[in-house]
Amino acid sequence: MSIDQLQAETLAAIAAATSPEALEAVRVAAMGKQGSITALLKTLGGMSPDERAVNGPAFNGLRETVTAALAAKKAALDEAALNAKLAAEQQDMTLPVALPAAGSIHPVSQVMDELAEIFADLGFAVADGPEIEDDWHNFSALNIPESHPARAMHDTFYIAQSPPDAKLVLRTHTSPVQIRTMMAQKPPIRIIAPGRVYRSDSDATHTPMFHQIEGLVIDKGITLAHLRWTLETFIKAFFEVDDVVLRFRPSYFPFTEPSVEVDVGYNSKTGKPAGAGQVDKWLEVLGSGMVHPRVIEACGLDPNEWQGFAFGTGVDRLAMLKYGLTDLRAFFDGDIKWLKHNGFSAFDLPSISAGANP
Missing domain, CATH: 3.30.930.10 (Bira Bifunctional Protein; Domain 2)
Structure with a gap:
């Protein structure tokens, strides 16, 4: 699979994730110890200097692009979860505040x-x-x-x-x-x-x-x-x-x-x-x-x-x-x-x- 195809599929999977759990699964599949991008980076060690000079920047660029996409998607999911929680736990601010117990002067x-x-x-x-x-x-x-x-x-x-x-x-x-x-x-x-x-x-x-x-x-x-x-x-x-x-x-x-x-x-x-x-x-x-x-x-x-x-x-x-x-x-x-x-x-x-x- 080409670098462009791997990047496209990974970015598509990130975009399709609808929960933090689903996004974490995409991250592990791409960036984990056995992930596709991790495996691709490991191949650099067996390449000749000329091949590493050509493929190294491309592989690292793929990793940085996917990392940025994961971070952006996580921020979006966290914000959506917070908004949903605020909507579900909406408080009536017109209710009187419960006052703490206070002492009095004898x-x-x-x-x-x-x-x-x-x-x-x-x-x-x-x-x-x-x-x-x-x-x-x-x-x-x-x-x-x-x-x-x-x-x-x-x-x-x-x-x-x-x-x-x-x-x-x-x-x-x-x-x-x-x-x-x-x-x-x-x-x-x-x-x-x-x-x-x-x-x-x-x-x-x-x-x-x-x-x-x-x-x-x-x-x-x-x-x-x-x-x-x-x-x-x-x-x-x-x-x-x-x-x-x-x-x-x-x-x-x-x-x-x-x-x-x-x-x-x-x-x-x-x-x-x-x-x-x-x-x-x-x-x-x-x-x-x-x-x-x-x-x-x-x-x-x-x-x-x-x-x-x-x-x-x-x-x-x-x-x-x-x-x-x-x-x-x-x-x-x-x-x-x-x-x-x-x-x-x-x-x-x-x-x-x-x-x-x-």
């Missing part, structure tokens, strides 16, 4: 962020401290006597393996952070101390672990009027109700003198704070007062030179009141359904606050 974390921003506007820094405290920082330095009920086992978690020279407890408030700050930093001081605290109590409005934020101001000439203005500004900014109704009641705390408790007026139908004329119930939200001179003295400061006020509130209770939640225990149950319903999307957060305008 209401407590959201309220923590809101509080931090509000107090930052008022010039407060954030301070932190250990959750396992010694008896002195948690009680004694705060003018809490040995006989005080807060020290009793029914209210405080004591660490069994405490050092012999100090009783260790799970802190019952973040007030020890105030003590540590006054001992480590020279006045003036203006801080908030947010964090977890622990008490042996559990019902719809109390949990063994909860979140608290306390504030402390130490400076010269501080009065109860400064405390009242700070609390009013904070509560109005947090609840975003300009005419929110507050009630200040005399109280007693060992670490403040005088001491006051603050109630927020709210509407029982909405379960949220309300303005004047809409209040029919009250909820205690924080305790406060002027820092007791004994506390200031215990931290190495002169109470005749430095005065201050302190306040503390439960973050979880503020979240309940602002967002209409009813049971404090649900905050810590780990119920995904509850969190999906009450949590905040990172992409659709409520306004953290309008900010405090001092």
Whole structure:
């Protein structure tokens, strides 16, 4: 068979192939180890130099032509197969995309962020401290006597393996952070101390672990009027109700003198704070007062030179009141359904606050 005839037949077979499998069979028949073109190329070894000079270029030209034809046909078959697959698997691009599972921001974390921003506007820094405290920082330095009920086992978690020279407890408030700050930093001081605290109590409005934020101001000439203005500004900014109704009641705390408790007026139908004329119930939200001179003295400061006020509130209770939640225990149950319903999307957060305008 002549070269021209072999080339024509091979190219015709390539053109007639309708599948990758059929094209592969043509390739093997022509270019495989036992293929017709391979056999033709092997004959060059037995030819004389003159014959190879004439036939070599012709044989190699045949091989290159067939190789190019095979590559072109393979590309055409692959494209046809892809087009057929796309036509068979056509998707409706108007269907909504299935969104991946996304987390949400816990209401407590959201309220923590809101509080931090509000107090930052008022010039407060954030301070932190250990959750396992010694008896002195948690009680004694705060003018809490040995006989005080807060020290009793029914209210405080004591660490069994405490050092012999100090009783260790799970802190019952973040007030020890105030003590540590006054001992480590020279006045003036203006801080908030947010964090977890622990008490042996559990019902719809109390949990063994909860979140608290306390504030402390130490400076010269501080009065109860400064405390009242700070609390009013904070509560109005947090609840975003300009005419929110507050009630200040005399109280007693060992670490403040005088001491006051603050109630927020709210509407029982909405379960949220309300303005004047809409209040029919009250909820205690924080305790406060002027820092007791004994506390200031215990931290190495002169109470005749430095005065201050302190306040503390439960973050979880503020979240309940602002967002209409009813049971404090649900905050810590780990119920995904509850969190999906009450949590905040990172992409659709409520306004953290309008900010405090001092």
